[in-house]
Amino acid sequence: MKSRLPRTYVxxxxxxxxxxxVVVALLGGWLxxxxxxxxxxxxxxxxxAGYVGIxxxxxxLVLLLGGIDLSLPYTINLAAILIAGFQAGGMSSTSxxxxxxxxxxxxxxxxxxxxxxxxxxxxxxxxxMNSILQGVSLIYSSGSPVGQAPSVVTTxxxxxxxxxxxxxxxxxxxxxxxxxxxxxxxxxxxxYAIGANRRASALSGLPVRRTVVVGYVLSALAATVGGMxxxxxxxxxxxxxxxxxxxxAIAVVVIxxxxxxxxxxxxxxxxAGALLITVIESILxxxxxxxxxQDILYGGIILAMAYVNxxxxxxxxxxxxxxxRLGAFRGWLEPVRRRPEADSPxxxxxxx
Amino acid sequence: MRRIRTGRAFIAAVLVAxxxxxxxxxxxxxxxxxxxxxxxxxxxxxxxxxxETFVILTNGIDLSIGAVVTMxxxxxxxxxxxxxxxxxxxxxxxxxxxxxxxxxxxxxxxGIAPLIATLATSSIYTGIALIVLPTPGGTVPxxxxxxxxxxxxxxxxxxFWLVGGIATGWAILHxxxxxxxxxxxxxxxxxxxxxxxxxxxxRILAYVASGFYCxxxxxxxxxxxxxxxxxxxxxxxxxGIAAVVVGGTSLVGGVGTISGSILGALALALVSAVLLVxxxxxxxxxxxxxxxxxxxxxxxxxxxxxELRRLAHEPASEEAAA
Numbered sequence: 001m002k003s004r005l006p007r008t009y010v011x012x013x014x015x016x017x018x019x020x021x022v023v024v025a026l027l028g029g030w031l032x033x034x035x036x037x038x039x040x041x042x043x044x045x046x047x048x049a050g051y052v053g054i055x056x057x058x059x060x061l062v063l064l065l066g067g068i069d070l071s072l073p074y075t076i077n078l079a080a081i082l083i084a085g086f087q088a089g090g091m092s093s094t095s096x097x098x099x100x101x102x103x104x105x106x107x108x109x110x111x112x113x114x115x116x117x118x119x120x121x122x123x124x125x126x127x128x129m130n131s132i133l134q135g136v137s138l139i140y141s142s143g144s145p146v147g148q149a150p151s152v153v154t155t156x157x158x159x160x161x162x163x164x165x166x167x168x169x170x171x172x173x174x175x176x177x178x179x180x181x182x183x184x185x186x187x188x189x190x191x192y193a194i195g196a197n198r199r200a201s202a203l204s205g206l207p208v209r210r211t212v213v214v215g216y217v218l219s220a221l222a223a224t225v226g227g228m229x230x231x232x233x234x235x236x237x238x239x240x241x242x243x244x245x246x247x248x249a250i251a252v253v254v255i256x257x258x259x260x261x262x263x264x265x266x267x268x269x270x271x272a273g274a275l276l277i278t279v280i281e282s283i284l285x286x287x288x289x290x291x292x293x294q295d296i297l298y299g300g301i302i303l304a305m306a307y308v309n310x311x312x313x314x315x316x317x318x319x320x321x322x323x324x325r326l327g328a329f330r331g332w333l334e335p336v337r338r339r340p341e342a343d344s345p346x347x348x349x350x351x352x
Numbered sequence: 353m354r355r356i357r358t359g360r361a362f363i364a365a366v367l368v369a370x371x372x373x374x375x376x377x378x379x380x381x382x383x384x385x386x387x388x389x390x391x392x393x394x395x396x397x398x399x400x401x402x403x404e405t406f407v408i409l410t411n412g413i414d415l416s417i418g419a420v421v422t423m424x425x426x427x428x429x430x431x432x433x434x435x436x437x438x439x440x441x442x443x444x445x446x447x448x449x450x451x452x453x454x455x456x457x458x459x460x461x462x463g464i465a466p467l468i469a470t471l472a473t474s475s476i477y478t479g480i481a482l483i484v485l486p487t488p489g490g491t492v493p494x495x496x497x498x499x500x501x502x503x504x505x506x507x508x509x510x511x512f513w514l515v516g517g518i519a520t521g522w523a524i525l526h527x528x529x530x531x532x533x534x535x536x537x538x539x540x541x542x543x544x545x546x547x548x549x550x551x552x553x554x555r556i557l558a559y560v561a562s563g564f565y566c567x568x569x570x571x572x573x574x575x576x577x578x579x580x581x582x583x584x585x586x587x588x589x590x591x592g593i594a595a596v597v598v599g600g601t602s603l604v605g606g607v608g609t610i611s612g613s614i615l616g617a618l619a620l621a622l623v624s625a626v627l628l629v630x631x632x633x634x635x636x637x638x639x640x641x642x643x644x645x646x647x648x649x650x651x652x653x654x655x656x657x658x659e660l661r662r663l664a665h666e667p668a669s670e671e672a673a674a
Contacts, residue, residue, distance in 0.1 A: 068467070070590075114646065118650060119653060120646060120649050120650060120653075121603045121604075121649065123413075123593075123603060124593075124597050124603065124645060124646065124649045125646060125649075127590055127593060127594065127597075127642075127645065128594075128641075128642040128643070128645040128646035129642060129646075130590070130642070131590070131594070131638045131639070131641045131642030131645065132638065132639050132642035132643065133642075134638040134642075135635055135636060135637070135638030135639030135640075135642070136639065138633075138635035138638065139633065139635045139636070139639075143635075247471060247474075247475065250468075250471065251471070254468050260465055260467060260468060261465070290482075291479075291482055292478075292479040292480070292481075292482035292483045292486075293479065294479070295475050295476065295478045295479030295482065296475070296476045296479035296480065297479075298472075298475045298479075299472040299473055299474070299475030299476035299477075299479070300472070300476065302468065302471065302472035302475065303458065303462075303464065303468075303469065303472040303473075306462075306464045306465075306468045306469070306472070307462050307463075307464055
């Protein structure tokens with residue numbers, strides 16, 4: 001049966017490279033900083049990586065589908081504000097959490113319907129949704145969010161068991177679930193197929209629209225869970241809580257080597273990406289690189305890893321130089337239902 | 353073909369007209385003060401959107417626009433604060449062009465997708481801006497404020513800039529070879545390449561144009577706020593793309609207008625102005641903006657569909673033959 005697994009799902013080299021870099025980065029930290037590999041510091045690294053990692057589950061799925069989700073910042077922020085606000089309203093923790101998850105699923109559903117059914121480009125749909133959610137967050141909180149996280153969320157977010165943060169246990173379980181779903185279920189394989197070639201998938205009878213909608217719902221749910229965990233971490237909700245997670249959520253997916261054109265990559269690689277960026281940031285902080293230096297290095301790391309993963313390991317080996325350039329501009333901006341060649345006729349020199 | 357293109361900017365024009373009428377109905381009057389407020393809010397966004405249009409026309413995307421605005425803004429304010437006004441403007445423009453050039457080179461020669469490449473350079477430019485000016489500060493000479501925030505006979509200077517931007521954009525896209533090649537490149541890269549268009553050079557120039565326009569926006573922001581701010585550009589990233597979309601430029605490249613993007617920016621500026629005079633919380637502005645962006649894209653895709661159907665049913669007409 002092993003031979004029936006397409007190579008797309010299991011690419012040992014592409015999984016090994018980012019994990020090897022994590023080890024290198026950890027060694028680098030050990031050389032530059034005393035106590036870098038102490039269990040306390042490793043735990044706090046794991047905790048920090050956990051938040052980004054869980055939030056990036058959704059972005060991984062959506063990018064695998066060949067889409068993009070830019071509504072993460074305010075999905076996270078709205079979830080954070082709502083969970084704290086509901087708690088201040090004095091309802092039970094369980095119903096609050098379920099309600100917030102329901103809101104998250106609704107956000108994802110709206111994104112998914114916009115992209116898959118109405119044919120709006122994912123970039124614009126999620127960009128517009130982010131703006132709408134920002135307005136909703138501001139109006140709901142009147143500019144000053146109230147309340148605290150439910151105690152169970154605080155425990156999961158910041159609790160420990162023998163130096164193992166609970167959030168990492170959650171992350172580990174989610175990683176296994178996501179990976180199994182991606183590799184072994186029809187839905188998961190459908191994601192790869194649709195990301196690789198949407199039209200072929202539709203012609204083969206895959207439920208393209210349904211899969212895309214579910215992908216966006218899962219993306220919003222991951223962001224919602226991340227938002228609640230962040231409230232648990234900081235103790236309260238504040239406006240702009242999700243802003244700093246948009247770039248990292250996309251960056252860790254790319255650093256892990258998942259192609260933003262869809263169909264190639266895995267969540268395990270994103271886990272490696274989250275670990276790598278967390279370790280590197282920690283090193284930068286401990287050796288006193290200031291914010292500007294961190295920003296510059298961050299950009300450099302994304303560029304370098306994108307080059308290594310997408311060009312050196314993947315695309316360029318398969319395709320000629322010109323088709324690489326073509327490939328770099330096709331795919332992720334398109335509406336789900338049709339290829340651009342099929343609709344808007346363009347003949348730019350005409351009529352001018 | 354031309355009808356589709358002008359039709360796309362038409363949506364933004366209608367939106368501007370409707371919003372303006374609502375504004376007029378709510379406010380009762382429209383004088384020099386109101387015009388100044390709206391055009392001054394729209395001008396930097398319009399410039400950023402115009403720059404982004406060049407890149408989106410090539411079927412790429414530039415996510416570093418906000419960071420380039422910041423970088424040029426702080427450069428201008430810092431140098432001008434030391435008493436070199438002209439040098440500050442020239443240097444800021446050079447920084448913008450340099451940033452665009454780097455984007456273009458990375459996108460063209462590394463094979464990294466524009467989304468990722470410009471996301472990464474955006475982080476780099478933000479870091480550089482923080483080195484140049486860690487905290488808000490700097491000053492600008494009086495003449496720079498006057499040519500950006502002032503009025504001439506109660507007409508805001510910004511209005512002249514906006515009209516100039518529309519005229520220049522039209523000339524570049526429809527009269528210069530660069531503009532024609534740009535649209536060809538976005539329409540079909542392989543066909544353009546076969547036709548002898550230097551796709552690499554045109555693409556790099558598109559990113560340079562984006563950097564240049566962001567540089568202008570940064571300088572004008574320095575003039576408007578009379579200082580530099582290392583966080584000023586962040587809002588222009590998403591709003592800049594939103595203005596392009598409202599302006600009817602296709603995100604898959606090849607079809608779009610600079611005038612549409614400038615009108616789109618004007619529409620977004622009018623939204624907050626309308627909410628302000630209606631006495632509604634400006635928090636609603638985000639919701640309205642989001643709905644307008646999504647709605648504008650839906651409307652323009654609907655419009656092209658209708659247009660296509662019309663062309664398909666009239667095979668004898670000239671448009672269909674073309």
